[in-house]
Amino acid sequence: MEYKDYYQTLGVERTASADDIKKAYRKLVRQYHPDVSKHKDATEKTKEINEAYEVLGDAEKRAAYDALGQAPRQGQGFQPPPDWGRQYGQYDFGGGEGGSAEDIFADLFAHMGRGRSHRGGGAGAGMGGGGFQMRGEDIHAAISIDLRDAYQGATRTIGLRAGQQEKTLSVNIPKGVTPGQQLRLAGQGHPGIGGGGPGDLYLEIQFNPDARYRVDGSSVYQNVPVAPWEAALGAGISVPTPSGAVEVTVPPGSQSGRKLRLKGRGIPSSQPGDLYLILDVVLPPATSQRARELYETMARDLAFNPRERIGA
Amino acid sequence: MHEMTSISGVLLDDAALTLEELARACNVEPEWVVRRVRAGILGGQPAVQITEWRFRSGDLLRARRLLRVERDFDANEDVAALVVDLGDEVRRLRARLHALGLD
Numbered sequence: 001m002e003y004k005d006y007y008q009t010l011g012v013e014r015t016a017s018a019d020d021i022k023k024a025y026r027k028l029v030r031q032y033h034p035d036v037s038k039h040k041d042a043t044e045k046t047k048e049i050n051e052a053y054e055v056l057g058d059a060e061k062r063a064a065y066d067a068l069g070q071a072p073r074q075g076q077g078f079q080p081p082p083d084w085g086r087q088y089g090q091y092d093f094g095g096g097e098g099g100s101a102e103d104i105f106a107d108l109f110a111h112m113g114r115g116r117s118h119r120g121g122g123a124g125a126g127m128g129g130g131g132f133q134m135r136g137e138d139i140h141a142a143i144s145i146d147l148r149d150a151y152q153g154a155t156r157t158i159g160l161r162a163g164q165q166e167k168t169l170s171v172n173i174p175k176g177v178t179p180g181q182q183l184r185l186a187g188q189g190h191p192g193i194g195g196g197g198p199g200d201l202y203l204e205i206q207f208n209p210d211a212r213y214r215v216d217g218s219s220v221y222q223n224v225p226v227a228p229w230e231a232a233l234g235a236g237i238s239v240p241t242p243s244g245a246v247e248v249t250v251p252p253g254s255q256s257g258r259k260l261r262l263k264g265r266g267i268p269s270s271q272p273g274d275l276y277l278i279l280d281v282v283l284p285p286a287t288s289q290r291a292r293e294l295y296e297t298m299a300r301d302l303a304f305n306p307r308e309r310i311g312a
Numbered sequence: 313m314h315e316m317t318s319i320s321g322v323l324l325d326d327a328a329l330t331l332e333e334l335a336r337a338c339n340v341e342p343e344w345v346v347r348r349v350r351a352g353i354l355g356g357q358p359a360v361q362i363t364e365w366r367f368r369s370g371d372l373l374r375a376r377r378l379l380r381v382e383r384d385f386d387a388n389e390d391v392a393a394l395v396v397d398l399g400d401e402v403r404r405l406r407a408r409l410h411a412l413g414l415d
Contacts, residue, residue, distance in 0.1 A: 025384070026384060026385060029384050035399045035402050035403065036402070135336075137339065138336060138337050138339075140337075140376070155318075167317060168317070169317055169318075169319050170317065170318040170319065171319055171320075171321065172318070172319070172320040172321070174320075174323060177323065180369055180370060180373055181323055181324065181325055181369040182323070182324040182369040182372050182373070183321035183322070183323055183324075184321055184322050184323075184324055184327070184329075185319055185321040186321075186322070188319065199336075200337070201321075202337060202372065203321065204369075204373065209410075211413075214407055214408075214410060214411035216407070221411055223411075223413075270325075270326070
């Protein structure tokens with residue numbers, strides 16, 4: 001596995017106090033927050049910062065991390081000492097979110113202090129039959145689909161590690177999902193301890209960006225280019241939509257920005273959304289002699305002042 | 313060992329979470345959730361009996377965002393709610409810009 005220098009990630013010395021680590025973390029979180037940062041790799045950077053702080057912000061995990069020594073440099077190949085796992089409690093390669101090889105290093109620390117963070121010392125834990133028993137932690141991950149997948153349903157393959165075992169889940173994404181919805185896969189989270197049941201896996205549905213559409217809940221907005229004469233005179237046009245081509249009537253006298261609502265043609269969730277076609281009048285270029293003549297005729301024959309509303 | 317399993321999940325909007333399940337999914341005590349529901353920060357159902365409370369996708373997402381802000385900045389719940397609301401608004405406006413081709 002690849003060694004990660006968490007101190008370098010947070011920009012602090014190895015001797016930094018817990019308070020300094022927290023301050024450095026907060027500064028970086030604000031700097032790279034995906035909602036405010038202009039950095040192209042803000043999301044990735046935030047992930048790295050969070051991973052580093054998960055370990056260095058926790059006294060027990062930090063001690064275990066420090067015990068690994070300074071040996072290798074960032075990114076170099078690395079194996080923990082053979083007795084390290086025994087000394088610092090169970091470690092396994094369980095459950096990176098959507099697990100890739102790079103997550104293995106973080107997983108060394110993932111299970112330390114389980115159940116104590118915000119649950120006050122082990123809610124969900126119990127002494128069953130004289131032994132310690134605890135349900136496995138839930139895992140949260142996101143899964144990205146195309147808008148078309150939401151119309152039809154889809155299957156996505158994700159990789160997970162549980163214990164020493166890698167498993168691949170083929171997840172059925174139901175038709176009609178909308179962005180932000182959570183798919184709960186019971187029993188697919190971290191394994192339990194001492195016979196406790198496994199946690200659940202929660203997958204947040206995200207949509208891949210698509211320049212053609214905007215999705216708001218189950219409503220879908222789509223820009224539709226139309227010719228000036230189609231907008232002015234009205235026309236029947238064929239429009240490719242996420243659910244296939246539809247024939248649409250453009251009312252005469254339409255302007256750019258006019259919305260045409262196609263009821264029930266949004267995302268087919270339990271309450272199907274609507275599809276809004278937003279007309280975008282596109283001008284033919286005046287690059288040919290004939291085109292220039294036509295524009296000149298309009299300029300001469302139409303008493304048209306486009307700036308009338310602004311007082312010109 | 314490598315195994316391939318085909319599996320179907322349940323959308324939280326079809327089978328919502330109970331209070332205990334939401335708390336477990338966020339790794340917090342149920343009291344953490346109760347407090348925020350009663351303060352009008354989370355969910356929309358403080359009038360109904362607690363055992364009847366149900367939480368959907370948006371609630372889980374919001375609860376995890378609130379928790380993140382509270383933990384990262386030792387923020388109190390009202391400040392965290394404000395930050396999360398502002399984040400939602402930023403995302404909404406960005407989506408509008410995207411739709412207008414201005415991003």
